[in-house]
Amino acid sequence: MGKAKKPAAEGWFTYQGTAALIGTRCQTCQTFFFPKESHFCRNPACQGTAFEEVELSPRGTLWSYTNNCYAPPPPYVASDPFRPYALAAVELEREKMVVLGQVASGFSTDDLKVGMAMELVVETLFEDEQTEYLVWKWKPAVR
Numbered sequence: 371m372g373k374a375k376k377p378a379a380e381g382w383f384t385y386q387g388t389a390a391l392i393g394t395r396c397q398t399c400q401t402f403f404f405p406k407e408s409h410f411c412r413n414p415a416c417q418g419t420a421f422e423e424v425e426l427s428p429r430g431t432l433w434s435y436t437n438n439c440y441a442p443p444p445p446y447v448a449s450d451p452f453r454p455y456a457l458a459a460v461e462l463e464r465e466k467m468v469v470l471g472q473v474a475s476g477f478s479t480d481d482l483k484v485g486m487a488m489e490l491v492v493e494t495l496f497e498d499e500q501t502e503y504l505v506w507k508w509k510p511a512v513r
């Protein structure tokens with residue numbers, strides 16, 4: 371029997387059908403936020419307090435990457451116990467903001483090149499007896 375699957379971080383991404391990160395968009399200045407902003411707009415020139423939830427682009431361009439040997443700060447969700455992995459910073463196609471994520475399993479920094487196309491996938495981050503905990507990752511896009 372398959373294990374139940376659930377997000378390691380609730381509400382940060384969708385994985386039913388096409389994987390996508392869930393962010394918000396300020397209804398005043400149209401700025402996108404990830405993780406979700408829902409109280410005050412972080413754009414210093416904007417007084418917006420109304421946000422709509424949006425699915426962010428599942429594709430983008432590799433902006434930077436590193437071999438990560440330390441547990442990263444939020445919003446990234448690290449496995450426990452922590453294992454080193456390749457970390458990619460990807461500029462989203464539409465929103466032009468950079469979102470960090472672990473590189474999909476089977477890929478290392480040797481497979482990465484700044485400027486290459488990347489796509490969002492959802493994979494198991496860790497598991498226990500009953501459940502696989504899911505997280506978003508970045509994978510070199512197949513065109």
Ligand SMILES: [Zn+2]
Nearest residue numbers: 396399411416
């Ligand atoms: Zn705003």
